[in-house]
Amino acid sequence: MKLRSFAVRAFGAAAIATATITGVVTTASAAPAPAPLVHTTFNGPTLPVLGQNDFCNGLVDTVVETDPARPGLATIAFTPRFLNGVGPGWAQNPVCRMKVTVGWNFGVLTGQVKEIEILAVPGQTVRTEINPGSGLAAVVMQVTPLGPWFGEIRPQAGYGRIEAFFLVP
Numbered sequence: 001m002k003l004r005s006f007a008v009r010a011f012g013a014a015a016i017a018t019a020t021i022t023g024v025v026t027t028a029s030a031a032p033a034p035a036p037l038v039h040t041t042f043n044g045p046t047l048p049v050l051g052q053n054d055f056c057n058g059l060v061d062t063v064v065e066t067d068p069a070r071p072g073l074a075t076i077a078f079t080p081r082f083l084n085g086v087g088p089g090w091a092q093n094p095v096c097r098m099k100v101t102v103g104w105n106f107g108v109l110t111g112q113v114k115e116i117e118i119l120a121v122p123g124q125t126v127r128t129e130i131n132p133g134s135g136l137a138a139v140v141m142q143v144t145p146l147g148p149w150f151g152e153i154r155p156q157a158g159y160g161r162i163e164a165f166f167l168v169p
Contacts (some may be wrong), residue, residue: 033065033066033067034063034064034065035064035065035066035074035166035167035168036166036167037064037164037165037166038164038165038166039162039163039164040163040164040165041160041161041163042160043159043160043162044162045061045062045063045162045164046059046060046061046062046162047059047060047061047062047078047100047141047142047143047158047160047161047162048060048158048159048160049096049098049120049143049156049157049158049159050143050156050157050158050159051083051096051097051098051120051143051156052096052097052098052154052155052156053085053089053090053093053095053096053097054085054086054087054088054089054090055085055086055087055090056083056084056085056090056095056096056097056120057083057084057085057096058080058081058082058083058084058096058120058122059080059081059082060078060079060080060081060100060118060120061078061079061080061081062076062077062078062079062141062162063076063077063079064076064077064139064164064166065077066166066167066168066169067169068169071134071168071169072131072132072133072134072168073129073130073131073132073168074129074130074131074132074137074139074166074168075127075128075129075130076102076127076128076129076130076139076141077125077126077127078100078116078118078120078125078126078127078128079123079124079125079126080096080118080120080121080122080123080124081122082122083096083120083121083122094121095119095120095121096118096119096120097117097118097119097120098117098118098120098143098156099115099116099117099118099143099147099154099156100115100116100118100141100142100143101113101114101115101141101142101143101144101147102114102115102116102128102130102139102140102141103139103140103141104130104132104137104138104139104140105132105133105137105138106138112130112132114128114130115147116128132168133168134168134169135167135168136165136166136167136168137165137166137167137168138163138164138165139162139163139164139165139166140161140162140163141161141162142158142160142161142162143156143157143158144156144157144158145157
C-alpha cells in the first residue's frame with residue numbers, strides 16, 4: 001500500500017509542477033497568434049472571390065488571431081494570395097475591390113455583423129477586429145452581391161463562404 005500511495009502522490013506532484021510551469025511559460029510568451037480553427041466548409045480558410053474591378057477574381061486567405069492580453073476580442077486578417085482581372089480597368093489599376101461580410105455568433109440574428117471593404121493587392125493584409133466574447137465562437141465570412149440587410153446590390157460574388165469555430169481567451 002505504501003508504494004501505491006507514494007506513486008499516486010508523486011504523480012500528483014508531477015502533474016501540478018507541469019501545469020504550473022506550462023501556465024507560467026504560456027502567460028510569459030502570450031502574444032497575438034493565429035487561433036486554431038475548425039472549418040465546416042469545403043474550402044477551409046481560403047475565400048474564392050469575384051470582385052468589382054473588371055471581373056477581378058482570385059483567392060483571399062483568412063486567419064483569425066487572438067491575444068490572451070485582450071480577452072473576448074479577435075482579429076481577422078485577409079491576405080489576397082492571387083488576383084487576376086480582365087479588361088482595361090484592370091490593366092490601369094490592378095486592385096480588386098470587394099466588400100466582405102463577417103458575421104460571428106449567429107451573425108444577422110444577433111446583430112453581430114461587420115462589412116469590410118477590401119482594396120485587395122496581392123500580399124497586402126487587411127485586418128479587422130471583432131468582439132465575439134470569451135469561449136467558443138463561430139465566424140462566417142463571405143463575399144455576396146447582396147448587402148447583409150439586402151439594401152444594396154453589388155457587382156461582386158463569392159464562390160463559397162468560410163464557416164469556422166474557434167476559441168477566444
